[in-house]
Amino acid sequence: MAGERVFLTGASSGIGAALARHYAARGATLGLVARREELLNALARELPGTHHLYVADVADAGALLAAGQDFIARAGIPDIVIANAGISVGTLTGEREDIPAFRKVFETNVLGMVHTFHPFLEAMKQAGAGRLVGIGSVAGIRGLPGAGAYSASKAAAISYLESLRVELRGSGVKVVTLAPGYIATPMTAVNPYAMPFLLPADVAARRFARAIDAGTSYAVIPWQMAIVAKLLRLLPNALFDALFARAARKPRSLEL
Numbered sequence: 167m168a169g170e171r172v173f174l175t176g177a178s179s180g181i182g183a184a185l186a187r188h189y190a191a192r193g194a195t196l197g198l199v200a201r202r203e204e205l206l207n208a209l210a211r212e213l214p215g216t217h218h219l220y221v222a223d224v225a226d227a228g229a230l231l232a233a234g235q236d237f238i239a240r241a242g243i244p245d246i247v248i249a250n251a252g253i254s255v256g257t258l259t260g261e262r263e264d265i266p267a268f269r270k271v272f273e274t275n276v277l278g279m280v281h282t283f284h285p286f287l288e289a290m291k292q293a294g295a296g297r298l299v300g301i302g303s304v305a306g307i308r309g310l311p312g313a314g315a316y317s318a319s320k321a322a323a324i325s326y327l328e329s330l331r332v333e334l335r336g337s338g339v340k341v342v343t344l345a346p347g348y349i350a351t352p353m354t355a356v357n358p359y360a361m362p363f364l365l366p367a368d369v370a371a372r373r374f375a376r377a378i379d380a381g382t383s384y385a386v387i388p389w390q391m392a393i394v395a396k397l398l399r400l401l402p403n404a405l406f407d408a409l410f411a412r413a414a415r416k417p418r419s420l421e422l
Contacts, residue, residue: 169193169194169195170189170192170193170194170195170245170246171194171195171196171197171237171241171242171243171244171245171246172189172194172195172196172197172244172245172246172247172248173196173197173199173234173237173244173246173247173248173282173286174186174189174196174197174198174199174247174248174250175199175200175224175230175248175249175250175251175278175282176199176200176224176250176251176252177196177198177199177200177206177209177250178198178200178201178202178205178206178209179200179202179205179351179352180349180351180352180353180367181250181301181346181349181351181367181370181371181374182200182250182251183209183367184367184368184370184371185248185250185371185374185375186198186209186213187209187212187213187368187371188368188371188372188375189246189375190213190214190215190217191214193215194215195215195216195217195218195241196213196215196217196218197217197218197220197233197234197237197241197244198210198217198218198219198220199220199221199222199224199230199233199251199282200220200221200222200251201221201222201223202221203221206219206221207219218236218237218240218241220233220236220237223274224249224251224274224277224278224279224281224282225270225273225274225277225278225281226281227277227280227281227284230278230281230282230284230285231281231284231285233285234282234284234285234286235285238285238286238289243286243289243290243293243296244286244290244296245295245296245297246296246297246299246378247282247283247286247290247296247297247298247299248299248301248378249278249279249282249283249298249299249300249301250299250301251274251278251282252274252275252278252301252303252319252353253270253271253274253275253353254271254313254316254353254416255267255271255315255316255416255417255418256312256313256415256416256417256418257271257312257313257314257315257316257418258312258314258418259314261418264315264418267315267418268314268315271315271316271319272315272318272319272322274319275316275319275320275322275323276319276322276323276326279300279323279326279327280326283298283330286298287339290339291334291337291338291339293338294337294338294339295338295339296338296339296340297339297340297341297342297378297381298330298334298339298340298341298342299341299342299344299374299378300323300324300326300327300341300342300343300344301323301344301346302320302323302324302327302343302344302345302346303316303320303345303346304345304346304347304386304391304394304395304398305317305320306319306320306321306322306323306324306345307321307345307395307398307399308398308399308401308406308410309321310410310413311410311411311413311415312413312415312416312418313415313416316416320345324343324345327341327343328343328384331343331383340381340383341383342377342378342381342382342383342384342385343383343384343385344374344377344378344385344387345384345385345386345387345391345395346365346370346374346386346387346391347362347363347364347365347386347387347388347390347391347394348361348362348363348364348365348391349364349365349366349367349370350364350365350366350367351367356416356417357414357416358414358415358416358417359413359414362390362391362394363388363390363391365387365388370387370388373387373388374387
């Protein structure tokens with residue numbers, strides 16, 4: 167919608183870039199945050215309109231505070247803040263070299279969400295309007311083998327967003343939790359297993375935006391994965407363990 171102000175992290179690729187294209191096409195002014203400057207600049211060059219770019223890591227609370235304050239000064243209080251930045255990597259608790267990966271995943275996927283919302287929360291409450299949007303994952307429903315850091319971080323993110331939603335009840339600020347299934351992005355491209363109901367990123371972005379516009383408190387996208395998520399919740403531990411013990415696992419990496 168023309169005149170909209172949207173602040174978005176993890177904007178340089180994948181779901182973030184698709185969301186940036188979607189909101190720019192409908193006339194929004196964007197605040198775009200990403201670690202990779204070259205990709206962020208390349209994205210900005212293809213977007214219509216005037217936007218504000220911030221090269222920052224969401225794990226850096228100070229950098230996000232500065233970016234948020236600058237965006238408010240330049241564009242005004244955002245109508246939508248989307249904490250999209252996230253990383254995923256295979257992790258094993260028994261591997262000592264994976265401990266930094268556990269830390270980085272939590273700093274990005276959980277604390278990064280807090281850092282993204284913090285600069286705007288009081289201003290949005292005073293305005294009595296706006297949407298804080300967090301990107302969770304179906305992987306946060308049950309702990310997946312070989313993905314302990316990612317599954318746990320997304321479970322934590324979903325619970326955090328629920329807490330925030332209740333805290334803000336009656337304030338006029340809505341909290342929207344989005345739990346995607348498989349979306350075709352560089353993050354999922356390395357997965358060595360079948361990904362049912364895989365969505366192109368641009369299609370996912372449109373569906374995300376519809377849920378955000380509606381102020382939906384919690385949405386699994388695509389809807390087929392909502393059924394899968396409900397079934398996973400209902401599975402007894404013994405059956406879940408037997409089904410997933412031999413499942414293919416996301417590759418480990420020492421680089422994040």
